[in-house]
Amino acid sequence: MTSQKKLEQMFAKNGFSDFRWIDPEKIVVSQWVRMKCMFGCGEYGRTAVCPPNTPSVVESRRFFREYNKAVIFHFEKKVRKPEDRFAWSWKTNLKLLKLEKEVFLSGHERAFLLFMDSCNLCAECSSKRETCKEPRMARPAPEALAVDVYSTVRKVGYPIHVLAEYGESMDRYAFLLIK
Numbered sequence: 001m002t003s004q005k006k007l008e009q010m011f012a013k014n015g016f017s018d019f020r021w022i023d024p025e026k027i028v029v030s031q032w033v034r035m036k037c038m039f040g041c042g043e044y045g046r047t048a049v050c051p052p053n054t055p056s057v058v059e060s061r062r063f064f065r066e067y068n069k070a071v072i073f074h075f076e077k078k079v080r081k082p083e084d085r086f087a088w089s090w091k092t093n094l095k096l097l098k099l100e101k102e103v104f105l106s107g108h109e110r111a112f113l114l115f116m117d118s119c120n121l122c123a124e125c126s127s128k129r130e131t132c133k134e135p136r137m138a139r140p141a142p143e144a145l146a147v148d149v150y151s152t153v154r155k156v157g158y159p160i161h162v163l164a165e166y167g168e169s170m171d172r173y174a175f176l177l178i179k
């Protein structure tokens with residue numbers, strides 16, 4: 001199994017330098033996040049890795065407790081148009097998947113990534129786990145597992161706020177769980 005220092009070198013080698021460690025027990029899992037998914041997100045029920053195709057809030061909370069380390073990766077980006085973020089997040093999520101695989105191959109068989117944004121691996125999602133075109137690569141965003149990203153990243157000193165308009169710089173976060 002790889003040491004934390006070696007993992008950090010692996011992160012840097014893959015171009016991820018802005019990260020912080022967090023005890024998975026400090027990841028805030030809240031019912032309100034699921035309610036926002038259900039009543040406020042256009043992807044609810046439309047993707048294979050969004051609710052209702054994800055574990056319940058209780059199951060999600062239990063899932064995080066099975067890990068002893070987690071890393072939060074921070075990404076900051078300003079886009080001209082709302083749709084510009086999709087190509088950026090798609091590329092970033094693919095790089096994160098590569099990192100997850102490296103962490104797995106280094107002896108951390110439970111390594112599990114939560115994308116920094118919606119999956120968007122496919123141009124058109126099948127909307128069901130059973131018919132997902134990329135089941136080995138598809139990952140949920142933290143919010144799909146009821147993670148209160150705002151409260152969680154603030155615990156480790158990261159900036160985050162609600163954007164009033166798309167001209168503002170976005171702060172996005174991905175989580176990598178490690179055992």
